[in-house]
Amino acid sequence: MPQTQLGQRIAEGSANSRAEVKADLDKLTKLPAPILHPVVYKIAKTHPACNPLELAALEAEQTGIADPQALSDAVSVFTYIWENMDGESPQAVTADLESLGLLSKDGARILTELLVSAEPFRETAKVEASYLRIGSPLFAAIRGAVDLRLRFHKTEDALTNGVPPAELVGAQRVIMTNLTINEPGNVERVVSFLMDEYDLSYMKRFVKHMERELELSKDLLKSSERKGHG
């Protein structure tokens, strides 16, 4: 019988879901620690304001890992556990996963190590994410402006309980991004969103890939244009 809420949740889930958790947890043992650890720390430092799969894809590309999907799956299962285990001890969580037959001994050791070493980042990441959600950026009307979020609370609880700000705890740089969408009938819609430095890296990667795709399709377009003129 699982002792943690996360364990119970997984035990009550569908068989398919459990099988997927097991398959993805197995991948933790197949990935080299120097690749896995930095990704996990980046997630822990920014979760919930992060895109773990984009981060994994970027890291896989930068490290030239042979199986990027394995990293993506491992990151996905780590994020799921990280998000749902709040307040529970890493040892208890891994013990539950082991007792459910979802985690091998090696996997349990790696997962415990990851969860324990990432734990100190949790509170700061949560309060930073909450700060991002307060109001709209001061320079929202200026495209591409860098917004500086000053943080006066160490924990999310302190912020939500309205503890009076006494000292500057941290400052976070975020980039205001505007995506102008041309809709039918010449209607322009501007969607604004905030990006941190990791998001900026995903965006650069996405644009680079899109450009590469276009470069590859250039010849195809030229030949179709020639045919059209002919």
Place this chain on the structure above:
Amino acid sequence: MAEDAYPPEYKEDQAAVGTVLRRRFRQIAPETARLFRYRQLKPEADYTAFKATVASAVEEIKLEMKVQHEQTRAEVQTVRRDVLAAIKASPAEYLTLICEFGSLFLLFSLTIRFILKIELVNTGFALFMLAAFAVYWAMARLKQESDKRQREDT
């Protein structure tokens, strides 16, 4: 800066400070209206559903960017095709456009040169080219006019 100098939408709502996490949308003019979206924090119970949610978190925006990029590209190609067709149909028109664009750039360079003291283009060369562009432009216009008259006569 005095507190009153800030527009009211940027000020903290004192009544609500510290009670709840607020998601305020700025009240601004419709022509500059923008939408702020935040990812909802809803822990997914099922792992398969969680994985799908995480995978789709940025897909919408990526797809939108791709569509917009393709649309802009298609528009640029259409314009390029039109310009090429126009150039082929009338070389005089092409020359006029080149002269107008060149003159505009040179005038801009000269303005920068005299106001900010930054030399983008050699001043003597810029003046010479301006005169040359004026001559070419006049010749092209003359050719266009004579072509027009010829067409009207026939």
